[in-house]
Amino acid sequence: MDYEAIISEKFPKCDVEVIKPDVFEIEQLVEYITDDIVVYNPHSVIVSRHFIRFLVNVGHRGKIYYLEGFSDDDLKIVHAGLLKFTWKSDTKINLFKNADPDKDILGL
Numbered sequence: 001m002d003y004e005a006i007i008s009e010k011f012p013k014c015d016v017e018v019i020k021p022d023v024f025e026i027e028q029l030v031e032y033i034t035d036d037i038v039v040y041n042p043h044s045v046i047v048s049r050h051f052i053r054f055l056v057n058v059g060h061r062g063k064i065y066y067l068e069g070f071s072d073d074d075l076k077i078v079h080a081g082l083l084k085f086t087w088k089s090d091t092k093i094n095l096f097k098n099a100d101p102d103k104d105i106l107g108l
Contacts, residue, residue, distance in 0.1 A: 003066045014062040026074050030081030036063055044092040051101035
């Protein structure tokens with residue numbers, strides 16, 4: 001399934017990146033995403049299991065990560081890394097670790 005095309009169509013004002021497990025080691029993935037938090041400077045981050053969305057101010061492009069094929073254990077590490085990184089920042093994080101983003105957000 002072409003998640004990048006589906007997500008880009010549903011969220012045209014967001015940069016979309018689909019990442020599979022063979023691209024990064026899990027710790028590198030957490031660092032990669034948190035580096036983008038610094039770049040995009042979102043006011044909040046919505047995390048729905050393998051769907052991560054940066055919410056930014058009007059007029060700015062947001063960012064969406066779709067983590068395709070990651071295990072629940074890997075996702076827990078990513079979620080923990082995001083929570084740790086945003087703990088003392090102005091960026092709020094909303095974690096919905098048991099959500100089904102394919103159904104709830106993308107309507108698949």
